[in-house]
Amino acid sequence: MQMPAQSKAPPRDNHNQEATPFHDKQFLKAITVALMFFVGPTVAASARDARPVFSPTGPDASAYGEALGYPIGPPLKKQSNMVGNYSHADQLDPTHRVAADKPSLLRRAPQERALSYTFQGQTHSLQDYLDRNPTTSLLIVRDDTILFEHYQYGRTDHDRFYSQSMAKTITGMLIGIAINEGAIHSIDDVAQTYVPALTGMVLGQTSIRALLQMSSGIQFGQDYGGSDDDAKLTRMLFSPSGLSTSQAVSQFNIRADPPGTRWHYANINPEVLGLVLTQAAHMTPAEYLQSRIWQPMGAEADATWVVDHNDQEIAYCCFSATARDYARFGLMLAHDGAWNGKQIVPRQWVLDATQPVVAGSPLAIEQGPHPWGYGYLVWLMPGPRRTFVMEGVEGQRIFIDPATHLVLVHTAVRLKPTHDIGDSELLALWRALLDQTKAK
Template sequence: MRILGKWAMLGAACISLTACEQVQKVAANAAGLPTDENVLFWTQDQRDNAFRQMEVLTTTRTIEAGDSIRELPAGKPLPKTLKTENGDVSIDEYMAEQRLAGLVVLQDGKIRLEEYRMDFGPDDRWTSFSVAKSLVSSLVGAAIKDGFIKSLDDPLTTYIPELKGSGYDGVSVEQLLTMTSGVKWNEDYEDKGSDVARFNTTKSKDGVDPVILYMKTLVNEAEPGTRWQYNTGETNLIGVLVAKATGKSLSEYLSEKVWKPYGMAKDAVWILNDGGKEIGGCCISATTRDFALFGQFAMNGGKIGDTAVVPEGWFAKAGTKQADIGQPGAGYGYQWWTFDDGSFAAQGIFGQGIFIDPKRKLVIAGNGNWPRATPDDKKVTRNAFYKAVQDYLDSEATPDK
C-alpha cells in the first residue's frame, strides 16, 4: 500500500527538488527510516521505527486535542494469564506473538489493562492504517447530525458532482459506506498494477483532489447494493464527501466533533495526499489510549455527556452487518467489521485494531507491527485473545458457573 508521496525535510537544506529528495532519503536511511514509498517493502526494523513517527516521513495535519482530558480510572486488573481455546496465554506472550507496541483494555470506561513494549509508551503515537476508515465513517454520522449531509439515501454525486458520468452515478452515500457500490476495483496490495497501488500515485491537477481524478475513471460492473467488495479508494471518497459537505478539513472536523470534546489526551496527526487533503482510508497516528477512547465513544452511541454527535442509533447500525462478506459469523457495517455476537471492530494492516463489545462494555485497542500486512495466523491469535477476555469477564459476572 503506497501512502507516502512527500518526504519531510530531515534537517537539510536543498537547492533543487531532485537534490532535496536525495538528501532527505539519505538522512532517512541514516536514521533507520524507510526511503521506499511502499510500506510493503519496508523491513520489519524500518516499520518498527517509522510507525511511531510517520509525521517525520511525510506531510500531515494535526488533529488537535483540547484542554480537558478525559480521565480513565483504574479498574480491577486483568490476570497476567488468560485461558484461550488453545491453552493458557500470558499477556507477555500475546504481546510478543502479535508484536504489539501498545495494548489497552477498557471495561465500562475503566482501564483493566495497559501495557507497552518496543520502547513505546502511553504518550507516543502509532499509525492506524485502515483503522482510520471507521473514524472517517463516523464523521458521516456527525455531518448528518449537523445537517451537512441530508440523507444516506442521497446520490453521492449530489456532494461530489465531479463523479457524474463515472461508475459512481446512481451510487448512494450508504452504498459507499458499506462498500457495495458495484464499481470495479482491485485491492491487491502486492500487485503494482492494482487500483490500490495506482490511485495513491495520482497527482493533483488544476487544483482537483487526486482521489476524485482517479476514482472518476472507474466503471460500474455490478448493480449498486448487490455486491460487497473491499475498496480503500471508496473510503478516500468518503473523506472527500465529508470535507466537501462540511467545508472543513477532516482533521478539523474530527477535532471539533470528537477529539476535543471527548477529551483525547494528545494531538493526533493525519497524513495528507498530493492534493493536501487527508487520506480518508488510512493513516491517523494517535496514542493507543486515545484509540481506545474512540472505541469508548463509539460504544456509547456517539454521545458526549448529553450531547449526541451522531444521529440516534447510528453506531447500532454502523456496527452491525449491512453487507455480507462471505464469512460465517462476520459482516461489514459502515466501515466497521462486524460480528454476529454484537461486537464490531476497526482493523488496519500490520496489526492495528479497536475491538468493541457493547454487551460487556468492553474496548480493546492495540497497535503493533506484524511481520506481514495481513497474516491469517496473527488474525486468528488476536481473535482468540478477544474471546479470552470476553470469557474472563463472563466468569467474573457469574463466578459460580
C-alpha cells in the first residue's frame, strides 16, 4: 500500500515554523502580500471583476496579530495566533498530505456578485459583512463559475484553511464510497465488524448508521469548555499516552440512550468511523480521500489532514484545504456527488445523507414543521427544500444548495466556538443570496 506523503511537525508544546508545501509559489505569494500592504486590498480587482480580492487587514486586526505578521504557534486558539494557525495547521501538528493532480476548471464571472441582505433591521452588503466579521476567506460559486472571492488578514488563495468540524462531512462521504465499493458491507453493520479492538465495547456494538447520525447514545460531554469528554479525548489522541486510538475511544463505554433514539453531537462518533474506514479500506483516510475524491474532483492544491500520535487521522476535524478546493467539494455535493465529468460519491448516498428531516424525527434538532436536522455527518437546513451546510467551530462553513448549484465557502477566526452573532448574520446573508439566485 502506498502511503500518502506526510508533513511531520514537532510535538504540540515545541513548535517551529517549517516551510509550507507550496515551495514553488512562496516567492509569488510573498510579493502578492507585500503589494497588498502598499497598494491596498483591490490590488487584484481594480475593475471589481470576480478575480480574488486580497486585504492585508481585517476587523480587529491588531488583536489578531497584524503587527506581528499573524504569527504561528501554540496555543491554537490564542487570538493573536489564530489567523496564522488556522491557515498553517501543518506547522502545529503532524499531518498526512492529500495530493492534488489535474485541477478541474473554475471559470470567473465577468463581474463580482453584488448582494444586499437584511440583518437586525439594517441593510448590508457583502463588503459590510467582511468589514465587521473576522472572515479569512469568503467565496461564492455557482456551477463552474466563481462569483465572489475575497480574503482578509493577509491570507491568499494559496493558503490552506483549517476546517474544524467541516471535516466530519468528508469522513461521511468516504464511508459512503466504502459501502458502494463493498469495503463496508452495510450501513447497519456495527463498528466491531471492522475494528476488532472495539469488540465488546459499547461503541463497537453501535451501527455505522447511528455513528453517522450522531445518534449512537454514547455518554459523551461536549461543551467546548476545556474540561469535558471531548477535551479528554483530544488530550489522549495528541499526547503520547501510550493508548492506541481504539483504546482512547474505548474509554467512553457508557450508553445513555438506545442507538437511533436521540441526537447528541459528539466527536467520538466520527472518530470511530475513521477507524472503521481505515480497517475496511486497508488504507489511511487521507489516502482514500486522495484517490477517491481529491484527485477525481480535480483539486488544484494539496490538502493536509492532522493525525494523532498513532498516525491516525482525526476524523472529526483538522482537515485543511484552499478555499477554491472547498468550493469544488461543495459543488460536487451540490451536483449530488458528480463533478469533473465523474460520479465521485454515489448519488443515492448523497441524497440519503442530505434529505431534510421531518418534525418528530430523532434527528430533528428543534421543533416545528420544518426543523433543522442532521444527516450523515452534515447539518440539514429547515426544509422542505434540500439545502445543507458543513459546519466547523469558529465560523467555518460551506453552504450547499443542490437546486441552484450554489455554494458559499466561509472560513473565519471567531473567538466563540458556537452561538456567535456572526452565525446569524452569515445565515441571513446566505438566505438572501439564495433568494437572489432563485430569482435570476
